[in-house]
Amino acid sequence: MRARLTKTALVALVALTGLAASCFEITDPFVVAVNVNDIRNTYNVTPGTTSFGLGCVTKNPGDYIDPNFEVSGGGQLVDVIVEANGTFGGNILNGQVGIGSATNAQIPLVTYSGPWSAFNAPQSLLQDNGTLTLNPTAVTTMMNLIQNRQPIVICHGGVLSQPAVAGMSIDVTILAQVNATP
Amino acid sequence: MTSGSARRVAAIVGVTIAIVAAPARGQSGLESALEQYSGARIQGYIQPLADALVANLSIGYINSASSPRKFSFSLEAVAMTAAIDESLRMYTANTPDGFQPATHKTPTIFGGPAQPVQHSTIPGLSWRGADGLVDAEYFPTAAPQLRLGGLLGTELVIRYASSGMVPFLEDEDFPDLTLFGIGVQHSISQYIIGMPLDISIGGSFNSLKFGDIVDLSSTSFGVNVGRSFGLFGVSGGLVSDGGTMNLTYTSSDPGAPGSVDVDLDVDRSLRFRAGAALNLGFIRFFGDAAFGNITSYAAGLRFGF
Numbered sequence: 001m002r003a004r005l006t007k008t009a010l011v012a013l014v015a016l017t018g019l020a021a022s023c024f025e026i027t028d029p030f031v032v033a034v035n036v037n038d039i040r041n042t043y044n045v046t047p048g049t050t051s052f053g054l055g056c057v058t059k060n061p062g063d064y065i066d067p068n069f070e071v072s073g074g075g076q077l078v079d080v081i082v083e084a085n086g087t088f089g090g091n092i093l094n095g096q097v098g099i100g101s102a103t104n105a106q107i108p109l110v111t112y113s114g115p116w117s118a119f120n121a122p123q124s125l126l127q128d129n130g131t132l133t134l135n136p137t138a139v140t141t142m143m144n145l146i147q148n149r150q151p152i153v154i155c156h157g158g159v160l161s162q163p164a165v166a167g168m169s170i171d172v173t174i175l176a177q178v179n180a181t182p
Numbered sequence: 183m184t185s186g187s188a189r190r191v192a193a194i195v196g197v198t199i200a201i202v203a204a205p206a207r208g209q210s211g212l213e214s215a216l217e218q219y220s221g222a223r224i225q226g227y228i229q230p231l232a233d234a235l236v237a238n239l240s241i242g243y244i245n246s247a248s249s250p251r252k253f254s255f256s257l258e259a260v261a262m263t264a265a266i267d268e269s270l271r272m273y274t275a276n277t278p279d280g281f282q283p284a285t286h287k288t289p290t291i292f293g294g295p296a297q298p299v300q301h302s303t304i305p306g307l308s309w310r311g312a313d314g315l316v317d318a319e320y321f322p323t324a325a326p327q328l329r330l331g332g333l334l335g336t337e338l339v340i341r342y343a344s345s346g347m348v349p350f351l352e353d354e355d356f357p358d359l360t361l362f363g364i365g366v367q368h369s370i371s372q373y374i375i376g377m378p379l380d381i382s383i384g385g386s387f388n389s390l391k392f393g394d395i396v397d398l399s400s401t402s403f404g405v406n407v408g409r410s411f412g413l414f415g416v417s418g419g420l421v422s423d424g425g426t427m428n429l430t431y432t433s434s435d436p437g438a439p440g441s442v443d444v445d446l447d448v449d450r451s452l453r454f455r456a457g458a459a460l461n462l463g464f465i466r467f468f469g470d471a472a473f474g475n476i477t478s479y480a481a482g483l484r485f486g487f
Contacts, residue, residue: 024318026355027294030211033310035218035434069214076298076308078278078436125304126280136306175278175436177310182214 029181031072036064036146039174043156045086047166053157056103061149069180074143078175079126080110080134084119086168088160091115095158097172099142106155109138109174116160119170146178210357213395215291215312216431220438224429225446226273227312230290231321232398232427233270233476236448238262238323239388240402240423242480243339243365245329245459245468247408247417248380251372254331256466256486260341263322264478266292277309278437289314292321315355325361329486335369341388357393367406380408380417388425400425400448404455415459421472424450451475 039059045052065071080097092113098106112123112132123131145152156172219227242260271293274285286299286309293314301307325343341363345356365386371377385403390396400423408417425448433442453474460467466484471477 024316024320024322026211027313027315027317030215030313030315030355031295032211032214032218032312033296033298034214035436076310077306078309079280079307124280125307126278128280128282128304134304134306139306179310182211 029072031179031181032069033076033177034065034069034180036075036174036176036178038063039152039154039176041154041156041172042085043170043172045160045164045168045170047168048163049160050163051157051159052164052168052170054155055157056153056155059152059154061146061151064146064152064176065149065178065180069178069182071147071149071178072181073179074147075176075178077134077139077142078177079124079173080132081122081124081171081173081175082110082112082119082132083122083171083173084116084168085171086165087120088116088165088168090161092119093159093161095170096156097174098155098157099138099145100153100155101145101150102153103155106153107138107141108135109142109154110134113158116168122171142176146176210393211315211355212291212392213357213431215315216395216429217434218312220433220435221429221442221444222438223276223435224442224444226275227290228427228429229273229446230266230270230292232425232446232448234264234266234292234321234478235323235390235398235427236388236400236423236425237264237453237472237476237478238321238480239361239363239390239400239425240386240421241455241470241472241478242325242327242482243341243363243386244367244384244406244417244419244455244457244470245466245482245484246380246410246415247382247406247419248371248410248415249335249337249367249369249382250331251335252332254329254337254487256329256484258327258329258482258484258486259324260327260480260482261322261324262478262480263320264476266316266318266321270476271314275311281307281309291315292318323361325363327363327482329484335372337365337367339363339365339367339386341365357395358391360391361388362390363388378409380406380410382406395431396427396429398425398427406455408457410461413461415461416457417459418454418456420452421455422450422452423472424448 043055095112097110099109100106282302288311298310331337343361345359367384371381402423404421406419453472455472457470470480
């Protein structure tokens with residue numbers, strides 16, 4: 001009687017353990033939207049000129065995604081922020097942030113214009129106050145570059161309504177997420 | 183020492199060695215997910231894990247409502263599991279400041295794959311939360327326990343586990359696990375002559391850490407009533423449990439990057455528990471369940487005398 005009960009209880013315990021284990025699964029693939037915060041650069045404006053740029057920076061995959069992550073399914077563009085530094089009485093005309101795989105393969109990502117002073121406070125797409133315009137086609141290009149772990153070349157330029165003065169620069173920040181598995 | 187006693191001691195030592203061995207661990211999926219959230223955004227994603235762990239850790243201590251009068255010693259293996267219902271799988275998360283919509287439904291740690299949310303008026307902008315790490319109907323925990331009884335009608339239970347003892351928690355998913363718990367049960371019926379039922383009060387403290395980023399502590403206390411019928415014993419009672427999960431990590435959330443040190447409370451709740459045991463001398467099988475805001479179950483095997 002006791003031996004039979006022991007066997008029955010053991011079988012029940014093993015069955016319960018197996019049932020619990022079978023109900024427990026790790027999501028595969030487990031995708032994390034990794035924040036990419038390092039696509040940021042400052043572009044100086046040369047005094048006396050009426051245009052700025054074309055300044056370009058290259059962000060290699062190691063700059064924007066930890067090598068321990070495996071990119072999985074592209075990502076998301078979350079925001080683009082433009083901030084003007086220095087005092088200037090003129091306007092920005094045809095400001096442009098371009099993106100591509102090379103300097104000579106640029107697609108406008110964001111265009112912007114308006115009084116320089118308006119950009120002394122950071123202007124972003126998410127503020128949606130009409131100072132920045134996003135080109136969705138370039139977002140696809142950017143995400144393809146990230147998905148393929150290619151360098152991203154970001155170029156920036158524009159025209160000023162009057163000659164620049166000393167101490168002027170423009171900060172451009174791109175906030176994105178890369179879908180990746182740890 | 184008789185050959186029977188020697189075999190019993192060898193069995194206990196063998197079980198102890200088997201469950202204490204733990205492999206080395208590295209970076210985990212849980213850490214990778216947490217780092218994407220600021221302290222203000224992380225709660226919805228991780229709170230269900232805290233709730234499930236507290237529900238698990240507060241049970242499995244009670245084998246019987248009676249506490250032995252004479253000295254007893256046993257080693258136990260106990261597994262607990264919490265039922266993960268739909269309310270624990272999805273939550274309403276805030277999108278980044280200025281994003282429209284301002285909130286969206288996204289998975290918790292138990293929720294499965296996430297979907298990006300598109301900005302409602304600016305084509306090309308989108309945002310996405312992390313996938314749920316665990317896709318499970320039940321979230322299990324397991325630990326060995328050492329039980330000492332016969333201390334003036336009091337039983338003391340010490341629980342300890344590390345990563346290697348919990349085979350379903352892989353190192354690429356969860357950081358190093360360290361679990362410590364202590365439970366006490368004291369017989370009340372011993373003071374009441376002629377009491378036909380066993381009545382006891384009990385409590386427990388549990389500490390569970392995942393690496394150096396998750397530090398959960400919980401307490402429980404309750405009252406139990408039960409009775410033995412030959413080899414079988416049944417018990418029931420009320421248990422109150424609650425706790426706090428502390429998270430410490432470095433966030434890469436652009437809205438609030440930097441060090442995060444945040445406490446998430448697991449609100450104290452009252453649950454009804456019921457248990458049964460089959461006592462076969464040296465071996466005892468026991469089961470336990472607690473029903474309330476979260477339902478959790480425990481099953482275990484006890485070797486001892």
